[in-house]
Amino acid sequence: MAQLSIGDFLIDCVVDLERPFLHAQTFFPDLTDDMFAHCRQLLPKADLAPDGRLQMRFQSFLLRTGRHTILIDTCCGNGKHRPGRDDFDHLDTNYIGALAELGVRPEQVDLVMCTHLHWDHVGWNTKLVDGKWVPTFPNARYIISRTEYDHWNARFQRGEQGIHLISFEDSVLPVIREGRAVVVEDTYEFDKGIWLEPCPGHSPGHVLINLMSNGSHALASGDVIHHRIQLAFPELSTIADSDRALARTNRTALIERLADTPSILVPAHFPPPVFGRIVRSEQGFAHAPVNG
Ligand SMILES: [Zn+2]
Numbered sequence: 001m002a003q004l005s006i007g008d009f010l011i012d013c014v015v016d017l018e019r020p021f022l023h024a025q026t027f028f029p030d031l032t033d034d035m036f037a038h039c040r041q042l043l044p045k046a047d048l049a050p051d052g053r054l055q056m057r058f059q060s061f062l063l064r065t066g067r068h069t070i071l072i073d074t075c076c077g078n079g080k081h082r083p084g085r086d087d088f089d090h091l092d093t094n095y096i097g098a099l100a101e102l103g104v105r106p107e108q109v110d111l112v113m114c115t116h117l118h119w120d121h122v123g124w125n126t127k128l129v130d131g132k133w134v135p136t137f138p139n140a141r142y143i144i145s146r147t148e149y150d151h152w153n154a155r156f157q158r159g160e161q162g163i164h165l166i167s168f169e170d171s172v173l174p175v176i177r178e179g180r181a182v183v184v185e186d187t188y189e190f191d192k193g194i195w196l197e198p199c200p201g202h203s204p205g206h207v208l209i210n211l212m213s214n215g216s217h218a219l220a221s222g223d224v225i226h227h228r229i230q231l232a233f234p235e236l237s238t239i240a241d242s243d244r245a246l247a248r249t250n251r252t253a254l255i256e257r258l259a260d261t262p263s264i265l266v267p268a269h270f271p272p273p274v275f276g277r278i279v280r281s282e283q284g285f286a287h288a289p290v291n292g
Contacts, residue, residue: 002291004264004275007213009193011266012102013274014060016075016095016124019087020053024229027054028236031229039229042283046271047228054227056269058120060095061220062102063211068191069104070111071137072209072220073268077123080170082163088120095124096136109137111190114144115222115268116203117152118240119167126174133174142181144172145196148205149183199224199254201247202240208254211266218264218275224251226269231255231278231285255285264290 004011024039025031031039040048047055063070075095082088096106114121125142126133135142152168175181186207189195193212200206202223209220223240224247230236234252237244258265258278265276265287273289280286 002272002275004218004266004291005216006211006218006264007193007216008066009211009213009218010064011211011218011275012062012064013057014062014071014075014095014098014102015057016060016077016093016098017058017088017091018271019056020049020051021056022054022239023052024048024054024227025052027226027238027240028229029239030236031233035233038283039232042232042286043228044273054229055271056227057271057274059268059274060124061266062099062104063194065191065194065213068110069108070113070194071109071124071140072113072266073115073121073222074112074124074136074171076120077126077136077171079128080119080123081166082119083166084163085119106137107139109140112137112140112142113190113196113209114142114148115209115220116206117144117148117164117168117172118203118223119163119171121222121268122167122171125171133170135175135178135180138180140180142175143188143190143196144181144183145186145188145198145205145207146183147186147198147200148203148207151204199250201243201245201250202238203242216264217262218266219258220266220268221254222268224254225265225267228270228287231287232281232283234284259285 061072186198196207241247276289
């Protein structure tokens, strides 16, 4: 498994699932037949299933700084009711085993940071014990950004329905009730070299997580960029973006900012090769993988 070094920080993928998701032209409504054909030529073969569905990983990143053991995003989780998402309903994955293979037990995790509070980024926040959802990482502080929390909490309090409200109830509220959550400003700096940066559009309070050590920089980008298709065509927003115009603006600005710099993208849903730089190319931008 690829491991990324950023100065003194070590970053590993912890994979919950990897599978074809929606068809590319369903997920990206503005992806034309011509653009899609072009992507088939440009991208690694494994990025698209033969039937045109997007190959996607649902993965956390284990960040070991020497001082702290941190998980960035917590994927889907086991045993959760996800109506309308049959492929993700009541999962039984080996996520905790994957963490163990990296030498980490749940009680050793100091901090859980979520880029946003969608169902596929908060799932392993909790596990089911005796019919009750309890924090999976009993000693961790769960860092949640203010705008994102306020948005979903307000919708939950209004009694709104939907998959992200169901996950708010089974994967976010239990860590709040147990006193494990810390709601922070969207620009919060946790420790030297680890700070949040607002990047709304996919969700109202989506944050990037900046990681900097000894002059090296990486950026956990959550769902600002879902798939390598969006490097070739940064203008493509997804049906999952709550504000597609804002998502387009912020995604394009981020890609342009990172392009041809040494910063390494740490994207939530890329299948291998996961880690890489962004470079300008003939067709928009491209991914230049590092460490496999
Ligand atoms: Zn996601």
